[in-house]
Each structure stands twice: as structure tokens, then as C-alpha cells.
Amino acid sequence: MIRIANAHWEGNLKEGNGTLSTQSGVLESTNYSFKTRFEVGVKGTNPEELLAAAHAGCFTMAVAAKLNAKGFTPNSLDTEATLTMNDLGIVSMHLKISGSVPNISAEEFATITKDAEQNCYVSKALSIPISSEVHFEFENA
Known part of the structure; x- marks a missing residue:
């Protein structure tokens, strides 16, 4: 993809x-x-807002997938992603999720969300190597 x-x-x-x-x-x-x-x-x-939105979406879908794999179907999941910057650098991302999931304990829900926090695709992508490619258009001043 x-x-x-x-x-x-x-x-x-x-x-x-x-x-x-x-x-x-x-x-x-x-x-x-x-x-x-x-x-x-x-x-x-802005780029940081879009990164937070991407992380919230990916994380929430990962929680839904992990719940489904364990036989649970959420009624709803809502995530707020808070990206923090200091000195023009991203220093943290905090994911706050609330959910309505029938027949699951709070402990099991917390375990599933902790796993998703570490393993959703965006969480993993935040520490991957970055590459770039340049195409420059020369203009005479």
C-alpha cells in the first residue's frame, strides 16, 4: 500500500x-x-496536528483490531492524541482513549490498549529511518 x-x-x-x-x-x-x-x-x-490525527486514528483502529482478535466488539472508541513540542522538536505523544466495550474488564482493556500504543503502525513509524529525494528547478534571478 x-x-x-x-x-x-x-x-x-x-x-x-x-x-x-x-x-x-x-x-x-x-x-x-x-x-x-x-x-x-x-x-x-499544520504538520503536528496532522501527525496527532494520524496517530489517534491508527491507534484507535489497532485497539479495535486487538479487541476483535480477543472476541470483543467495541460499541465505541474515542481517542485524543496530544503532541507536545519543545524547542521546535516533537518530544512526546500522549494517547487518551475511552471506550464502551461489552463484557471486558478494565484491566484487559488497559492491557490491549497498551499493546496497541506500542504496536500501531504510526507508533512504529515514529522511529523509522527517513529518506528524501530532491528535484530542483533552477531559476535565474
């Missing part, structure tokens, strides 16, 4: 702006900028 997302940027860091789009079309020229990244209340998204 391959998933593709695109970023476009114009201008300098603080006054410039860009758009993000995804292969599925869910994000289509969605605004992002320095202000949407570092100032509260500005309409648009």
Missing part, C-alpha cells in the same frame, strides 16, 4: 503560506502556514 500527500509553499517562512493535499481528496489545497502552525486561532492545519 502506498499513500501520497503533497505540499506546496510560496514565500518566506513567516509571511509565506502553503497548501496540503492528499491522494484521497480529503485534504484539497488545505491552508497551512507559520501562523497556523505556531499561533492559536488561525484557520488552517
Whole structure:
């Protein structure tokens, strides 16, 4: 499986702006900028918010899969992912899940969620090697 997302940027860091789009079309020229990244209340998204959303979604699906594997079917699962940055670095991600799952003990639910925390695809991806590729368009000034 391959998933593709695109970023476009114009201008300098603080006054410039860009758009993000995804292969599925869910994000289509969605605004992002320095202000949407570092100032509260500005309409648009940012890389850290998208990473938190991806982690919340992946983790919640992993919990559902692990519950199903043990014979449980959740009525509902809700996760809040809180990404923390310090000095322009991501330092932690905290996943807070609540669930309604018939016939399971709190201890078993906690064990399943702890396993999903460590083993969902996004959790694992946060420590994988990164590669990049460059295509540069030379312009005469």
C-alpha cells in the first residue's frame, strides 16, 4: 500500500503560506502556514496536528483490531492524541482513549490498549529511518 500527500509553499517562512493535499481528496489545497502552525486561532492545519490525527486514528483502529482478535466488539472508541513540542522538536505523544466495550474488564482493556500504543503502525513509524529525494528547478534571478 502506498499513500501520497503533497505540499506546496510560496514565500518566506513567516509571511509565506502553503497548501496540503492528499491522494484521497480529503485534504484539497488545505491552508497551512507559520501562523497556523505556531499561533492559536488561525484557520488552517499544520504538520503536528496532522501527525496527532494520524496517530489517534491508527491507534484507535489497532485497539479495535486487538479487541476483535480477543472476541470483543467495541460499541465505541474515542481517542485524543496530544503532541507536545519543545524547542521546535516533537518530544512526546500522549494517547487518551475511552471506550464502551461489552463484557471486558478494565484491566484487559488497559492491557490491549497498551499493546496497541506500542504496536500501531504510526507508533512504529515514529522511529523509522527517513529518506528524501530532491528535484530542483533552477531559476535565474
